[in-house]
Amino acid sequence: MPPTGSFVSRVYALVRRVPRGRVVTYGQVAAMLGHPRAARAVGTALRKLDGPLLGNVPWQRVVNAAGAVSRREGFGPMEQRERLRREGVRFDRHGRVDLERARWEPSRPGRSGAARERDRS
DNA sequence: CTAGTGACTGTTT
DNA sequence: AAAACAGCCACTA
Numbered sequence: 001m002p003p004t005g006s007f008v009s010r011v012y013a014l015v016r017r018v019p020r021g022r023v024v025t026y027g028q029v030a031a032m033l034g035h036p037r038a039a040r041a042v043g044t045a046l047r048k049l050d051g052p053l054l055g056n057v058p059w060q061r062v063v064n065a066a067g068a069v070s071r072r073e074g075f076g077p078m079e080q081r082e083r084l085r086r087e088g089v090r091f092d093r094h095g096r097v098d099l100e101r102a103r104w105e106p107s108r109p110g111r112s113g114a115a116r117e118r119d120r121s
Numbered sequence: 122c123t124a125g126t127g128a129c130t131g132t133t134t
Numbered sequence: 135a136a137a138a139c140a141g142c143c144a145c146t147a
Binding site: 123124126127129130131132 | 140
């Protein structure tokens with residue numbers, strides 16, 4: 001387990017708050033934690049996810065600035081894309097998410113409420 | 122303390 | 135649109 005209060009544990013804590021069907025970017029997470037230039041370190045943190053945390057941290061909801069699933073060692077982006085699809089996240093033909101629509105921001109209302117009203121028009 | 126190591130990102134080819 | 139580059143960073147050996 002990462003030390004309480006460490007950058008890594010704070011990344012996990014934040015990602016846990018991302019709702020189903022919504023995504024955030026590495027850079028966004030870094031910025032929200034007060035380290036706007038630590039996007040890469042966020043990826044490093046998620047890469048080390050294991051044990052019980054794997055089941056408690058919705059790591060699939062973190063994508064890169066282009067809205068795509070980043071490449072990594074081990075397994076391909078298949079699993080992450082599948083997990084997101086299962087939550088209702090749509091991908092375009094380039095395998096990218098429409099961040100304008102799916103990006104989650106704590107301040108911004110979710111799919112229910114004002115946002116739905118806004119999208120109708 | 123020094124040197125890598127990437128689930129990153131904005132800029133430039 | 136895609137690839138190469140160059141900063142950036144927490145973490146690890």
